[in-house]
Amino acid sequence: MGVFIVTFIRVFAEFFRVVVVIPRWDHRLKDPESVAFAILDVLADFESEGKLKNLPKSKKFPVKTILAILLFKQYYNLPLRDAQHYGRKFFGANIHYSTLHNWE
Known part of the structure; x- marks a missing residue:
């Protein structure tokens, strides 16, 4: 599980390097679908x-x-149940929130 946490931190840092390049007024930072594709x-x-x-x-x-x-959950500071919904909507996987909690 320690390897997962380290990888999560590395991917999160790389994602924010990509996001920082985008100007703050750009609509892509507010559009959840664009953020999902960036991830x-x-x-x-x-x-x-x-x-x-x-x-x-x-x-x-x-x-x-x-x-x-x-x-995606961390970027938008969502509860786990909302993360489950957006996971189904943008990533095509219906992962129960308790499973997400175990991986968190």
């Missing part, structure tokens, strides 16, 4: 560099999807 782009870069290999495995859902939903 997926950062995760795709991490995956192509092989930085997501050592993560613990999930039996039912890809760890990349869980990581994306938790990043």
Whole structure:
């Protein structure tokens, strides 16, 4: 689980490096769909560099999807039930909020 936390922090930091480049008045920072795509782009870069290999495995859902939903939750400071809803809407995975809580 420690590897997951370290990877989460690295991906979160890289995501905010991408977000900082965007001017604050740009609509992409307020549009949840754009933020979700930015998170997926950062995760795709991490995956192509092989930085997501050592993560613990999930039996039912890809760890990349869980990581994306938790990043989205942290970015918008959402409760877990809302993160479950947005995970279904933007990331195509209906991950129960208790599962997200276990990974948090």
